[in-house]
Amino acid sequence: MHYAAIALAVLNAFTILLYGADKAAARRGGRRIPENLLHLCALMGGWLGALLAQRLFQHKTGKRRFQFVFLITILVNGAFLFWVSRH
Secondary structure, three states: OHHHHHHHHHHHHHHHHHHHHHHHHHHHOOOOOOHHHHHHHHHHHHHHHHHHHHHHHOOOOOOHHHHHHHHHHHHHHHHHHHHHHHO
16 A cells, blocks of 8 residues: 555656646647646546646636546546445
8 A cells, every 4th residue: 555655646746747847838838738648647546636736837727628527537536446445
């Protein structure tokens, strides 16, 4: 379980960095991070880092479709954790 916690912490930190890089690219008109990659990181367990990054960088917070998919990733993570806790 210890390794899983470390992996989640690294994934969440990586997700925050991705959001920061995407926000910086958006400001300067550079190459963006694909939204699918941001969602994949959240789905894999980096949703808390994604949520923190969205608030920290004020990034992707106004995009309704993005937020809808992001909410789904959180719900899937919650369902998975519930399932794991039952088995």
